[in-house]
Amino acid sequence: MTVIFAIISVVTLASAVAAVSLRNLVYCALCLTVTFAGLAAFYLQLGVPFAGWAQILVYVGAVAVLVVFAILLTRSGDPVAQPILPGSRSTGLAVAVVIFGLLLAGIHTSRMARRLPSRKPEPSVRSIGTQLMTRYVLPLEAIAMLLTAATIGAALIAMRETGPKRSDGREPASSKTDHAPDHAGGEHTK
């Protein structure tokens, strides 16, 4: 059991470190995907198959694809010559160690660490669904509204490229029109 945990942690941590330190942006995105998959492996090892497979479905299948799409559409994948943020490596390491110590202290002194793992968890999908519909229905609806707002916002941003038709029937110049390039006289007949 510990061996499996050690292997998954090494893979996850190595890919996370690679995701923040590699120069090639595409490699970073793919290492981040491996990190997501490592987290899913943790969920599976802890005995929650639904959360594990849902992690892969959502993170690897949608979030990673979104990151990759952003790289594709903006063509920013060429490797950078120098690091984006200035600063020495040792300060960064010191800050990371301090934050890790704080988090560790926080977790160890919390109530959850002192509670003994007494009863077996039963995280079946049915129980997750029941909890979502009874006890956590307000966060569920709030998330639904947030997602709807995000979808409408995305559609609005994509639509703004073609404005409304002007009163004399000519469409405003935009990237979507396929008029022939103007000659010197400018004949915008439609």
Added chain:
Amino acid sequence: MIGDLLQGLAVMIWKVATDQPDPKTDFLAVIPAGIQPVVSAVLSVIPILIVFPSLFALTTLLERKGLGRIQNRLGPNRVGPFGLLQPAADGLKMLTKEDIVPRDADKLLHFLAPVVLLVPTLLAYAVLPFGRNLVPVEIDAGMVFFFAVGASTELSIFMAGWSSRNKYSLLGAMRAISQMISYEIPLIISTVPVIMLTGSLSLVEIVNRQEGFLFGVLPRWHVFTPWGFAGFIIFLIASLAESNRSPFDIPEAESEIIAGHLTEYSGFKYALFFLAEYLGMFAMSGLAVTLFLGGWRAPLPFLGEVPGYMWFLGKLMGLVCVFIWIRGTVPRLRVDQLLNFAWKFLLPLSLINLVTAAVWHFSVGWSFPGALPVRWLICAAMVAAPYAGLGRALTGGGKPTRRTYRFAE
């Protein structure tokens, strides 16, 4: 020792062939206890690795002959009788071709892309119930597993398109990924009614629920209910789009984009992509058979003696023939038509299908005389009316014109 092993193997194969429960335990008793889990896993995997690539070879031949016949020509008929050895010739050709990698290509990603496509596609077969007792791995959240590994294949298309450093590949990869994520939503939502009405995510449970016959003749498969029929059609269309098959093959069509993200692949890597695409199509068909067509169940009561896996494979090949038929008949969609179709037509229909399934579920208790036809009519109207209305609205209300045929003389 060897004799015991061979006898155990023969008994196991006989048990599998005759649909008996628990085929592996007798054979595993002969194996030393330390390596039993490994051997058990290998025994589950080997049949899949033998059957489905052979089906792939058969399907390539079937497709070429079928498309040829639809297009009023013969198809391959030189290699072997009726062209039956054509897949072998194709395989040899792919193996002996030179593996060309562009000089500026990202070598690691270019190499890994076919692997990242093939491995999740093969993983998806682990949860399909092939026969009465033939599930490789029984997972409680089987459907989530299937869609999770299906979603992982989108990254390999990006890797293939990006690493080739080729504008056609990049454009093709962009189109392919946007097509795949657009059609993933109707694909998953069209299966949610099945989960709702079965109450379980496990594929074995879903097949178990489809037992029995209505009036003694009509099997209680989900496809024979209004919501199941609509869900089946939406699932089929979306799975065609997910595996980049015509009429949704704009990402890899030769006349459009010179094979898109596959442009810079030659030889065995191209064969791996090809294999992975067809295996994905088989997996999706297998899921459609499991969810809607009753899995390994026989269509009539007296045919129950035929082993389950024969029915599964038969229904799978039936769906594959339907896919080939669609490929030969329907013209290719343009990319904006494709995306509009997913977001404006399939997605609302699949959401309405959810409501239809809920109405079907809550009207089970009706017991007045004539309840069954009334339920059927209401649910069928809830499925057909949005289809007709949306179809008319989105196509501008055009009427189909009379079709004239011209045959080659």
